[in-house]
Amino acid sequence: MSANYNWEAVHPVYGVPISVVEATEQPILRCDVRQKHNLPSRSWTVRISTWINTNYFLWYLCAGLADYRSDEEWMTTFDTHYRKTWDEIQARVQEINGPYRFGVPIPMPPVAKAVVIHHPESGPAETFTVSPEVRPPHLTPWMTSMPRYAVWGLLRFVTERQSSVPDQFDVVLDMSSPALSRPVDTRIDQNVARESVSQGDLKDSMIDIYYQFGN
Numbered sequence: 001m002s003a004n005y006n007w008e009a010v011h012p013v014y015g016v017p018i019s020v021v022e023a024t025e026q027p028i029l030r031c032d033v034r035q036k037h038n039l040p041s042r043s044w045t046v047r048i049s050t051w052i053n054t055n056y057f058l059w060y061l062c063a064g065l066a067d068y069r070s071d072e073e074w075m076t077t078f079d080t081h082y083r084k085t086w087d088e089i090q091a092r093v094q095e096i097n098g099p100y101r102f103g104v105p106i107p108m109p110p111v112a113k114a115v116v117i118h119h120p121e122s123g124p125a126e127t128f129t130v131s132p133e134v135r136p137p138h139l140t141p142w143m144t145s146m147p148r149y150a151v152w153g154l155l156r157f158v159t160e161r162q163s164s165v166p167d168q169f170d171v172v173l174d175m176s177s178p179a180l181s182r183p184v185d186t187r188i189d190q191n192v193a194r195e196s197v198s199q200g201d202l203k204d205s206m207i208d209i210y211y212q213f214g215n
Contacts, residue, residue, distance in 0.1 A: 007156045014102035016053060017152050021099045026051050027158045028166040031116070033065045035074065036174045046171075052093060054133045054151040055106035059086055061171060062111055074175070082110050108132050112174040116154055118167060128154040 009018040020026075029048040046064030048057065063086045065071065066078035078086075085107065092104050109132055116128040131149035158167050 007152065011102070014099070016102050017156075020051060020152065020155065021102055027155065029158060029169060030166050031061065031064075031169045031171040033061055033171045033173060035065070035071065036172055036176075047166075050093070051151070051155060052101060052104065053106055054130060054149075055109050056089070056093070057151040058109035058111050058114055058130065058132060059089060059106065061114055061173060062086075062109055065173065078110070108134065110175065112176050113149070114174070115172045117170040117172075118157070119170065126157060128157070130154065 007017050007019055010016070011018045011021050014021060026049065031046045031048060033046045046061055048060055050060070051057070062078060062082070066075045066083075068075075089104075089106060093101050096104060111132070113129055113131045116130060118126040120126070129149055130151050133150065161167065
């Protein structure tokens with residue numbers, strides 16, 4: 001991704017920065033992930049290379065931590081209540097090519113927030129707090145600004161650094177989420193709607209795929 005992108009411009013359909021939708025490649029992050037109650041020990045590296053939206057980023061961290069199978073309590077919780085939903089999310093994202101993948105609504109992840117910290121060789125650390133985005137069961141078009149706790153501030157930071165090697169981050173997950181008390185069932189309802197949108201010279205064909213994960 002280019003460091004010269006205009007990160008303030010938001011895609012009118014997908015609700016993510018236009019720079020992300022137009023990018024031909026995306027940065028790779030290596031995250032040393034741990035749960036809040038495990039500080040300062042027990043950390044596992046999760047490699048992030050796919051950027052869909054904030055909720056997808058958080059799901060990826062939660063699933064990556066479970067996949068290391070060293071935190072038995074979290075592994076059991078994730079496999080019991082969230083593994084099928086995560087597999088469904090992955091299947092939907094992988095079957096859709098191009099910018100339409102940004103139109104796949106991602107359900108609330110089983111985490112309250114992720115604190116993402118970058119420690120430079122010199123100078124103060126950079127800290128990003130990423131929290132789930134509460135969305136209706138369909139996309140919310142015509143967004144004009146990014147939520148404060150969205151993942152795009154982190155992605156912009158990584159992009160503008162233009163590091164020759166993947167950046168390494170410390171990530172602390174706070175699992176005290178209401179979602180943990182509401183197991184997600186695996187029923188999916190699907191409806192495809194097509195609509196044409198335009199904003200100035202920006203024209204796109206919108207395909208919103210509404211998936212209902214859970215109730």
